[in-house]
Amino acid sequence: MQLLDGVLVSGHIKEQIKQEVKDWQANGGKKPHLAAILVGNNPASEAYVGSKVKHCDELGFDSTLLRFESDITEAYLIGEVERLNNDDTIDGILVQLPLPKHISGDAVINAISPGKDVDGFHPISLGKMLLGQPSFLPATPYGIMLMLEYYKINTAGMHCVIIGRSNIVGTPMTILMSRNTNPGNATVTMCHSHTKNLRDITLTADIIIAAIGRPKYVTADMVKPGAIIIDVGINRIDDATKKSGSRLVGDVDFDNVAPISSYITPVPKGVGLMTICGLMKNTLLAAKQAKELIG
Numbered sequence: 110m111q112l113l114d115g116v117l118v119s120g121h122i123k124e125q126i127k128q129e130v131k132d133w134q135a136n137g138g139k140k141p142h143l144a145a146i147l148v149g150n151n152p153a154s155e156a157y158v159g160s161k162v163k164h165c166d167e168l169g170f171d172s173t174l175l176r177f178e179s180d181i182t183e184a185y186l187i188g189e190v191e192r193l194n195n196d197d198t199i200d201g202i203l204v205q206l207p208l209p210k211h212i213s214g215d216a217v218i219n220a221i222s223p224g225k226d227v228d229g230f231h232p233i234s235l236g237k238m239l240l241g242q243p244s245f246l247p248a249t250p251y252g253i254m255l256m257l258e259y260y261k262i263n264t265a266g267m268h269c270v271i272i273g274r275s276n277i278v279g280t281p282m283t284i285l286m287s288r289n290t291n292p293g294n295a296t297v298t299m300c301h302s303h304t305k306n307l308r309d310i311t312l313t314a315d316i317i318i319a320a321i322g323r324p325k326y327v328t329a330d331m332v333k334p335g336a337i338i339i340d341v342g343i344n345r346i347d348d349a350t351k352k353s354g355s356r357l358v359g360d361v362d363f364d365n366v367a368p369i370s371s372y373i374t375p376v377p378k379g380v381g382l383m384t385i386c387g388l389m390k391n392t393l394l395a396a397k398q399a400k401e402l403i404g
Contacts, residue, residue, distance in 0.1 A: 115382035141396035149179035201227030201392040227391040252383025265294035273320035319360035
């Protein structure tokens with residue numbers, strides 16, 4: 110078993126981004142600028158946004174964090190997004206999800222200018238990805254592809270089973286893994302919470318990408334020996350041995366699945382770090398595209 114180490118891979122990619130930013134500025138480009146919107150005080154969202162802002166500083170980006178109370182109206186929030194759309198100093202816009210229940214996440218995402226949609230969630234971004242046209246890729250699937258590329262895992266002809274059908278991870282992963290690219294060229298099966306005989310399907314998988322949001326959902330009896338395991342889940346469970354009283358686990362029962370897998374990502378320090386790499390690469394691309402448009 111080999112660990113797919115998010116710390117190692119993200120560190121390598123971040124060094125590449127830092128150098129690219131330096132070269133970009135040396136040739137007259139400005140610092141890439143990411144604007145992040147945080148609504149409410151969800152601790153997990155606070156941590157995610159804080160990490161993204163920290164990475165901006167580390168990589169030589171500018172960042173702006175806009176905080177709003179949880180009772181903000183949908184109309185006001187969309188107005189703030191439109192203000193950022195019209196601000197030429199902002200290259201990328203990130204809206205941290207989930208939003209409060211009275212605000213439509215789709216409406217807010219749809220309000221983001223496609224040219225600043227560095228999370229890759231806008232319908233235009235997803236549509237271009239589906240058609241194989243240049244676009245911002247959703248950050249987590251992008252990060253997974255970067256990890257497979259780093260480890261030189263040839264996925265051509267493999268059977269890839271994706272557990273989870275969200276627009277953020279599961280659905281775009283089916284497209285990217287089936288593309289005529291490397292990584293890619295896999296035969297893809299999408300599964301979800303209503304899939305019958307899930308174990309029978311996963312036992313045929315050369316690659317399992319678990320993104321269903323259920324702790325330790327993928328167990329050892331669902332995995333054939335030598336399978337590649339990509340764990341997207343981040344779940345907090347009770348653990349009396351920890352000072353905090355809890356710990357993070359993935360959607361895969363790591364301790365029991367790892368010994369029979371060929372490659373596996375840990376949680377934490379796996380896909381989460383790669384997601385940030387995808388976001389930062391998208392933001393740098395957005396800055397370069399804006400320069401081309403503005404001249």
